[in-house]
């Protein structure tokens with residue numbers, strides 16, 4: 621069995637395709653053939669500089685997998701050979717409150733990742749796939765999908781008629797746009813690219829703002845909401861954009877703090893003055909993943925794929941994310 625491994629801090633070109641023996645599934649475990657694994661910004665950062673993230677080496681990267689069950693260990697009740705499954709981001713997060721031991725079970729970080737021909741996980745770290753999704757589409761759900769769902773619905777309590785601000789057009793943000801629309805929300809989307817904004821409008825974004833042409837985009841958001849601000853923000857920018865997000869969200873609104881794309885200083889006072897709810901989001905639990913899949917199935921939602929790369933071409937897939945031109949998800953496919 622082949623797997624891509626990070627062996628040092630030398631970056632994408634040093635990713636190595638190696639032979640790995642994963643053995644048979646033990647009690648409660650499932651062995652599955654990985655058909656698709658999308659790249660998240662975090663996987664890209666891990667491959668580029670594993671030591672900066674305290675990643676044990678060697679390490680197979682990537683949290684995301686969609687695959688077909690090939691064997692099950694003793695006592696496995698939920699899955700059988702032939703079933704279509706997705707990996708959960710955390711090997712040990714069913715639905716309880718987050719704790720350190722759960723945080724230390726992230727795939728492609730503290731635990732081995734999914735960029736391999738086959739993998740073994742406990743059945744409690746897998747969910748069934750929505751039936752209407754292809755392997756490629758299903759390979760995008762684990763991190764970006766669940767993160768957007770957790771921020772908007774599980775923590776944010778999104779409801780029909782709410783206004784949501786989604787920032788940029790990467791993996792998390794495009795899921796946030798799609799999930800907001802199926803939940804009946806109004807969406808304001810931002811991007812550095814007018815072409816991407818047009819694509820966002822074609823997908824249902826109600827209003828769009830180019831954050832390069834309009835650096836004071838928080839004022840544009842207030843203008844679009846009669847000075848009230850939005851109900852929710854899916855904050856992927858981090859410290860460099862959070863102050864503007866605090867301005868752009870309405871009184872009592874929710875900011876799901878997700879990303880770390882930019883640096884900056886924050887004045888927390890308006891958080892109190894506007895009774896803003898600010899929630900740190902770290903992907904989500906298996907229960908949240910199941911909840912999201914139910915919504916995806918009921919609405920026949922199709923994840924947006926920017927590009928696919930073959931398993932043997934994994935390095936090119938990581939380089940493509942580095943170009944920062946994608947819209948939605950970049951996926952590594954191994955369907956043979």
Ligand SMILES: NC(=O)c1ccc[n+]([C@@H]2O[C@H](COP(=O)([O-])OP(=O)(O)OC[C@H]3O[C@@H](n4cnc5c(N)ncnc54)[C@H](OP(=O)(O)O)[C@@H]3O)[C@@H](O)[C@H]2O)c1
Pocket residue numbers: 659660661662763764767787788789790791792793810811812813816831856857861877878879880881882901902903904941944945946948
């Ligand atoms: N906490 C969690 O659980 C979690 C989970 C997933 C991701 N994340 C984090 O969330 C961020 C996004 O992840 P991703 O996988 O979706 O990455 P991605 O697919 O690479 O998307 C990044 C996109 O963000 C947009 N962007 C960059 N700078 C921006 C800015 N200043 N203002 C607004 N948008 C900006 C760009 O969109 P345009 O080209 O349209 O401008 C870019 O394409 C990363 O920091 C990642 O580490 C966190």
